[in-house]
Amino acid sequence: MRSRGEVPMRPSGQEWAKVRRRLxxxxxxxxxxxxxxxxGPARAGxxxxxxxxxxxxxxxxxxxxxxLREVRLGWVEDAPAPTVTGxxxxxxxxxxxxxxxxxxxxGTLARPRLFEDRTCxxxxxxxxxxxxxxxARYFDGVSVGEAAAHEFAxxxxxxxxxxxxxxxxxxxxxxxxxxxxxxxALVGDPTDLSRRPALCAISTLTLxxxxxxxxxxxxxxxRDPARVAHGGGLYQVMPVGxxxxxxxxxxxxxxxxxxxxxxxxxxxEEFLGRGEEYGDxxxxxxxxxxRLLTDAREDGRVRSLVLGVGVxxxxxxxxxxxxxxxxxxxxDAVFGEIAASNSEGRIVGRVPFDAETVRRHVRDExxxxxxxxxxxxxxxxxEDLL
Numbered sequence: 319m320r321s322r323g324e325v326p327m328r329p330s331g332q333e334w335a336k337v338r339r340r341l342x343x344x345x346x347x348x349x350x351x352x353x354x355x356x357x358g359p360a361r362a363g364x365x366x367x368x369x370x371x372x373x374x375x376x377x378x379x380x381x382x383x384x385x386l387r388e389v390r391l392g393w394v395e396d397a398p399a400p401t402v403t404g405x406x407x408x409x410x411x412x413x414x415x416x417x418x419x420x421x422x423x424x425g426t427l428a429r430p431r432l433f434e435d436r437t438c439x440x441x442x443x444x445x446x447x448x449x450x451x452x453x454a455r456y457f458d459g460v461s462v463g464e465a466a467a468h469e470f471a472x473x474x475x476x477x478x479x480x481x482x483x484x485x486x487x488x489x490x491x492x493x494x495x496x497x498x499x500x501x502x503a504l505v506g507d508p509t510d511l512s513r514r515p516a517l518c519a520i521s522t523l524t525l526x527x528x529x530x531x532x533x534x535x536x537x538x539x540x541r542d543p544a545r546v547a548h549g550g551g552l553y554q555v556m557p558v559g560x561x562x563x564x565x566x567x568x569x570x571x572x573x574x575x576x577x578x579x580x581x582x583x584x585x586x587e588e589f590l591g592r593g594e595e596y597g598d599x600x601x602x603x604x605x606x607x608x609r610l611l612t613d614a615r616e617d618g619r620v621r622s623l624v625l626g627v628g629v630x631x632x633x634x635x636x637x638x639x640x641x642x643x644x645x646x647x648x649x650d651a652v653f654g655e656i657a658a659s660n661s662e663g664r665i666v667g668r669v670p671f672d673a674e675t676v677r678r679h680v681r682d683e684x685x686x687x688x689x690x691x692x693x694x695x696x697x698x699x700x701e702d703l704l
Contacts, residue, residue, distance in 0.1 A: 346684035379626030404461025
């Protein structure tokens with residue numbers, strides 16, 4: 319038995335890689351188990367995506383869809399640093415020697431194809447219709463979220479049973495009914511944005527709506543764990559992208575603090591195969607895809623709305639839940655036939671947007687929590703959306 323105060327032995331590189339493979343291969347099961355650690359926080363719809371009932375007296379998930387154009391984005395230049403950064407002794411105990419933070423181990427022992435420490439927007443506050451941000455780096459989120467997921471995966475290796483008790487809204491004891499989870503305990507409530515660097519993604523459900531026939535379909539993405547650092551082995555709506563500027567410059571950081579610009583870039587990259595290099599001073603207004611989608615949004619052929627924001631219980635990934643509805647002719651003209659794959663995984667197109675399909679993907683399929691939540695909420699709000 320380890321004596322009180324003794325520094326835990328670090329895993330070998332081989333041991334660390336074994337746990338990482340388990341995490342990548344069993345994210346859905348692990349997320350379902352991690353969900354039971356948090357009986358207190360509210361959920362988005364009937365899913366496991368964590369939300370808050372009240373934040374400055376407003377809900378994280380909205381009573382009715384909010385047009386993306388009505389969302390206001392604020393900026394704090396010198397925001398307080400998060401309480402937990404992933405460089406604490408509790409995080410170091412999860413890493414092999416020589417790794418100071420989780421991205422060091424991931425980059426050395428299991429580097430995904432898309433893995434770059436770029437500037438991102440860190441969410442500080444949600445007070446619909448206003449969102450407040452400051453700057454961070456992509457690896458800031460990996461250092462906390464993937465480390466906490468790794469710690470949980472290590473505990474949940476075959477042969478260990480947990481009763482799933484844990485955070486109840488008052489405080490997480492770090493045990494969850496089984497062996498301690500000291501790093502997760504440091505984070506505490508995943509919906510407390512002051513505790514950790516909350517880097518956001520925009521998870522967009524894309525609906526192709528044919529007014530003549532009434533048929534509506536959506537596009538799904540299976541994220542390949544060999545290509546992505548987060549969400550590998552799971553289905554997700556499409557497109558999804560980290561909310562970040564298109565270029566590493568002060569001008570881009572200011573100009574790209576815009577949800578719609580980020581969504582359009584993700585359409586270009588995930589639907590049309592465009593690369594992520596845009597260059598400093600990129601001109602959105604003269605970009606044909608941006609101009610086409612923005613004009614269609616102005617005349618009603620495209621609608622883009624937000625349904626809320628939530629946090630994944632396994633990785634603490636924080637997502638804005640958005641829906642873009644395109645008239646069938648506009649969808650076909652912009653995207654044509656959807657490719658079978660892209661740089662992040664496999665694509666499943668033209669999935670029927672109906673009660674049974676939505677129920678199956680929300681409850682039974684290995685979906686990311688944010689994808690399940692936006693599907694569930696979109697179905698509940700389908701009359702407003704369509």
